[in-house]
Amino acid sequence: MAVGFLQRERIVAPPGWSRWLIPPAALSIHLAIGQAYAWSVFKPPLEAGLEISGVLSALPFTLGIIMLGLSAAVFGTKVDANGPRWAMLTASACFVTGFLISAVGLYLGQYWLVIVGYGFVGGIGLGIGYISPVSTLIKWFPDRPGLSTGIAIMGFGGGALIASPLTQQLLSTFGATGDNPSVPGIGNTFLVMGLIYAVFMSVGWLLIRVPPEGWAPAGWNASAEKERPLVSSAHVSASNSIKTPQFWLLWVVLCFNVTAGIGILERAAPIYRDFFPDATTPQALAAAAAGFVAILSLANAIGRILWSSTSDFLGRKNMYRIYLGVGALLYLLLALAQNGNKVVFLIACMVILSFYGAGFATVPAYLRDLFGTYQVGAIHGRLLTAWSTAGVLGPLIVNAIADAQIAAGVQGPGRYTMSFYIMIGLLVVGFVCNELIRPVDPKFHEPDRSGAAQAGAAA
Amino acid sequence: MSTSDSPQQWGALQWAGTVLLWLWVLVPFGYGLYQLLIKIPALFGT
Numbered sequence: 001m002a003v004g005f006l007q008r009e010r011i012v013a014p015p016g017w018s019r020w021l022i023p024p025a026a027l028s029i030h031l032a033i034g035q036a037y038a039w040s041v042f043k044p045p046l047e048a049g050l051e052i053s054g055v056l057s058a059l060p061f062t063l064g065i066i067m068l069g070l071s072a073a074v075f076g077t078k079v080d081a082n083g084p085r086w087a088m089l090t091a092s093a094c095f096v097t098g099f100l101i102s103a104v105g106l107y108l109g110q111y112w113l114v115i116v117g118y119g120f121v122g123g124i125g126l127g128i129g130y131i132s133p134v135s136t137l138i139k140w141f142p143d144r145p146g147l148s149t150g151i152a153i154m155g156f157g158g159g160a161l162i163a164s165p166l167t168q169q170l171l172s173t174f175g176a177t178g179d180n181p182s183v184p185g186i187g188n189t190f191l192v193m194g195l196i197y198a199v200f201m202s203v204g205w206l207l208i209r210v211p212p213e214g215w216a217p218a219g220w221n222a223s224a225e226k227e228r229p230l231v232s233s234a235h236v237s238a239s240n241s242i243k244t245p246q247f248w249l250l251w252v253v254l255c256f257n258v259t260a261g262i263g264i265l266e267r268a269a270p271i272y273r274d275f276f277p278d279a280t281t282p283q284a285l286a287a288a289a290a291g292f293v294a295i296l297s298l299a300n301a302i303g304r305i306l307w308s309s310t311s312d313f314l315g316r317k318n319m320y321r322i323y324l325g326v327g328a329l330l331y332l333l334l335a336l337a338q339n340g341n342k343v344v345f346l347i348a349c350m351v352i353l354s355f356y357g358a359g360f361a362t363v364p365a366y367l368r369d370l371f372g373t374y375q376v377g378a379i380h381g382r383l384l385t386a387w388s389t390a391g392v393l394g395p396l397i398v399n400a401i402a403d404a405q406i407a408a409g410v411q412g413p414g415r416y417t418m419s420f421y422i423m424i425g426l427l428v429v430g431f432v433c434n435e436l437i438r439p440v441d442p443k444f445h446e447p448d449r450s451g452a453a454q455a456g457a458a459a
Numbered sequence: 460m461s462t463s464d465s466p467q468q469w470g471a472l473q474w475a476g477t478v479l480l481w482l483w484v485l486v487p488f489g490y491g492l493y494q495l496l497i498k499i500p501a502l503f504g505t
Binding site: 016018021024025027031158160161163200203207279280287288290291293295297298346 | 473476477480483487488490491494495496498499500501502503504
C-alpha cells in the first residue's frame with residue numbers, strides 16, 4: 001500500500017488535471033524549507049537559555065546548509081528515479097522529524113540533539129525538498145521553465161519571511177524571549193512549528209502530479225523551442241553531465257554569482273551603518289538598518305521570479321551576462337560613489353541582490369537547456385555544491401577584509417572597498433565562464449534519445 | 460494527449476480547487492511579506 005502510494009504511476013495526471021495546481025504543490029514544500037534562512041531568530045534564546053556561544057548556536061544552521069548541498073548531490077538521482085511524491089514525502093518527513101528531535105533535545109536539555117535533529121536530519125530534508133519539484137515543474141512548463149522554477153525557488157526565499165515572525169510570535173507565547181528564556185518554551189516552539197510544517201507540506205506530496213507521457217501544453221511548438229541557441233533536444237545523464245566542461249563552467253558561474261550576492265547580504269546591517277551613520281538616534285539607525293535588510297530580502301525574492309521569467313524570452317546565457325556583467329558594474333559604482341547618494345546606493349544594492357536570487361532561480365532552466373530533462377533534478381542537485389562553497393567563500397571574504405580594515409582604523413565605506421573590488425573580479429571570472437559555455441558534445445548524449453525522453457517524461 | 464491547462468476548459472470544481480490551493484500558499488506568504496514591508500519606511504526616516 002505504502003509503496004504503491006509513492007509509485008510514479010500513481011501520480012500520473014488524469015485527463016483534465018490543470019498544470020496550475022503544480023506550482024502551489026511545489027511552493028508548499030519550498031515555503032516550508034525556506035525556514036532555514038530564519039534560523040537566526042532562534043539564536044538569542046538558545047544562547048541565553050542554554051548558555052552557549054554564538055558559534056555553537058549557529059551550528060545547526062551551518063550543518064543544515066552543508067547537508068542541503070550533500071543530500072541534493074547524493075540523492076538527486078534517486079529523486080529523479082522515484083518521482084516527486086516520494087521526494088516530497090521524504091523531505092517532509094526529514095524536515096519535520098528534525099524539528100521534533102530538536103524539541104525533545106530541548107526538553108531534555110541535550111543541545112546535541114538539536115544539532116543532529118535540525119542540522120543533520122532536517123538538512124537532508126532541505127536538500128531533497130529543494131530539488132524535489134524542479135524537474136516536474138520543467139516538464140509541466142516546457143514553454144516557461146524559467147517562470148515555473150522561479151516561482152518555486154522564490155518560495156525558498158519567501159520561507160524565511162513567514163518563519164521569522166512566526167518563530168518570534170511562538171517564542172514570545174511560550175515565554176522563550178528576553179534575558180532568561182524558558183528552554184522548554186523553545187522546545188514547544190520547535191514542536192509547534194514541526195506540526196505546522198507537517199500539515200502545510202502535506203499539500204505538496206498529496207497534490208503533486210507528473211504529466212502523462214507525450215503531454216505538451218496546448219499550442220506549444222517544441223521544434224521552435226529547440227531552434228534557440230544552446231537549447232538541446234538531446235538528454236545527458238547525471239553521471240555524464242559532470243564529465244562535461246559545461247557543468248563545471250556553470251558551477252563557477254553559480255558559485256561566483258552567489259558569492260557576490262552574499263558579500264552584501266551577509267553584512268547588510270553593518271554595511272548600512274558604516275555607509276550612512278547620520279541618524280538622529282541609535283534606535284533610528286538600528287531601525288533604518290533593519291529596513292535595509294528588509295528591502296534587500298524583498299529584492300532577493302522579486303529577482304527570483306522576475307529575472308527567471310525574463311530568461312524564457314531573452315535566453316539563459318543572456319540573463320547570466322546581465323547578472324554577472326551588470327552586477328560587476330554596480331559593484332564598481334558602489335566602490336566609486338560610496339555614500340555620495342543614498343538613492344543610488346539603495347538601487348544598486350537592490351539590483352545586485354535581485355541578481356543574486358535570480359542566479360538560483362534561472363539555473364534549473366539553464367541545465368534543462370544544456371542537458372535535457374532526463375535527469376535534470378539530479379544534475380541540479382550536484383550543481384548545488386556550488387552554493388555550499390559560496391556560502392563559505394562569500395562571508396569569509398567580506399568578514400575577513402572588513403575585520404582587517406576595522407582593526408586598521410578605517411572608518412565608513414572604506415571598510416568595504418576592497419571587498420567590492422574582489423566581488424567585481426569574481427563576477428568578471430563568472431562572466432568569462434558563461435561566455436565559454438557551448439552546446440554539450442554529442443558524445444555525452446544518451447544513445448537512445450527516445451527512451452531517455454520517455455524516462456524523463458515519466459520522472 | 461493534453462490536459463486542460465487552459466482556464467477556458469476548467470469546470471467550477473477545478474477553479475475552486477486551484478483558487479483554494481493558491482490561497483494555501485499565498486496567504487502565509489502575504490503575511491510574511493506584510494511583516495517585511497512594515498520595516499522599510501524606517502529606512503527613509505519615517
